[in-house]
Amino acid sequence: MPAIRIAPSILSADFARLGEEVRAVDEAGADWIHIDVMDGHFVPNITIGPAVVAALRPHSAKPFDVHLMIAPVDPFIPAFARAGADLIAFHPEAGPHPHRTVQLIKAEGKKAGVVLNPATPLAAVEHLLGDIDLLLVMTVNPGFGGQSFIDSQLPKIRALRRAIDELGRPIALEVDGGITAATAPLAIEAGADTLVAGTATFAGGPDAYAANIRNLRG
Ligand code: DX5
Ligand code: ZN
Numbered sequence: 582m583p584a585i586r587i588a589p590s591i592l593s594a595d596f597a598r599l600g601e602e603v604r605a606v607d608e609a610g611a612d613w614i615h616i617d618v619m620d621g622h623f624v625p626n627i628t629i630g631p632a633v634v635a636a637l638r639p640h641s642a643k644p645f646d647v648h649l650m651i652a653p654v655d656p657f658i659p660a661f662a663r664a665g666a667d668l669i670a671f672h673p674e675a676g677p678h679p680h681r682t683v684q685l686i687k688a689e690g691k692k693a694g695v696v697l698n699p700a701t702p703l704a705a706v707e708h709l710l711g712d713i714d715l716l717l718v719m720t721v722n723p724g725f726g727g728q729s730f731i732d733s734q735l736p737k738i739r740a741l742r743r744a745i746d747e748l749g750r751p752i753a754l755e756v757d758g759g760i761t762a763a764t765a766p767l768a769i770e771a772g773a774d775t776l777v778a779g780t781a782t783f784a785g786g787p788d789a790y791a792a793n794i795r796n797l798r799g
Contacts, residue, residue, distance in 0.1 A: 585769060586612035587794050588646050588755065590779030591637075592628065592726045599633070600640045606782060607641040609790035613668070614643050615757070615777045618661070620651040623675055624724035631657070631664040638665035646715075646777075648696065648757070650723050651675060655682055662689035670694030670717045673705050683712050694755075698723065699731050703740050710748055716741055717777075720768070721758030726779040730759030735771045742772025762796045769799050 589611045594602035603614055616634060621627040634647065647666040651657060652675040661669055669686045673679040673695055686693035694715030695706045699722060706716065718738050721728035738756060745752045755775035756768040765776055782793050 585765075585773075585798050586753070586755075586775040587782070587797050588613035588615040588775055588777045589782035589790075589794070590615040590617055590726060590757070590777050592617045593779035593783040595783075600637060602783075602787075603637050603640040605787045606790055606794070607643050609787075610794045611643060611782075613646040613775070614641055615646045615648060615779075616666075617779075618647060618649045618651060619724065623652040623672065624650040626724045631660040634661060634664035634666060644668060646670070646694075646755075648717065648777075649675070655685055658682065658685045659689060662686070662691050666691055668692040668694055668715055670696050670715055672696045672698065672723075673701065673709075674698070679706070679709060680712070683709055687712070694753075696723075696757075697737065697741075699734055703737060703744065707744070710744060710750070710752065713752060715753045715755060716745070717755045717757055718773070719758050720756055720760070720764075723758075728759055730761070730764040730767075732764075732767065735767060738768060738771035738773055745772075760797065765797045766799050 589606040619626045619628045644667040646668045649671045654671045654675040683693045692714035696717040756773040757777035760778040761781045
């Protein structure tokens with residue numbers, strides 16, 4: 582079993598001190614920094630854009646895992662790539678040609694990910710498995726932190742794990758939404774290798790981050 586990566590979602594950080602928060606979770610053992618980008622259109626919330634990603638870049642050398650919840654997505658790929666994203670994940674519903682979006686991300690020299698909403702089946706991304714580096718499974722409806730884990734997604738995580746293993750390509754399998762010390766083992770058991778955690782990472786303030794991250798690794 583590979584080591585589990587933890588990707589704190591900065592959606593639950595103190596936005597007035599975002600640079601310090603990124604530094605703090607980096608030092609507390611985060612593997613990736615998960616950055617949730619929302620446009621108030623694809624999802625019912627608005628967060629941050631490329632300028633903030635660029636401002637955070639000097640605060641950590643860890644991979645920036647940028648989760649785009651925006652539509653259309655293609656026009657913004659270059660800006661997020663140049664702002665310092667390492668992985669760029671998008672929802673296939675955010676544009677008419679997901680394969681083209683993957684190519685745009687690759688053309689920027691970045692790792693490409695696709696995200697499955699709870700209602701999005703594996704079949705929607707099957708044609709992309711030969712090209713992508715990351716599959717991100719939503720275990721909440723995207724838009725907000727602090728929601729409850731939707732456990733009907735576990736069979737899909739298992740099916741994706743099987744598909745990745747059969748293909749034999751290095752595709753990370755990341756789970757996002759409602760991850761806590763109680764739900765992390767369910768996601769890991771189903772085959773996830775990377776866990777996004779917002780609320781569970783940032784609970785209790787900076788002194789608790791290292792223990793919070795440790796508790797999620799299972
Ligand atoms: C939801 C975001 C998640 C969210 C996770 O749309 O994609 O990354 O911040 O937050 P928690 O861990 O609090 O469920
Ligand atoms: Zn996310």
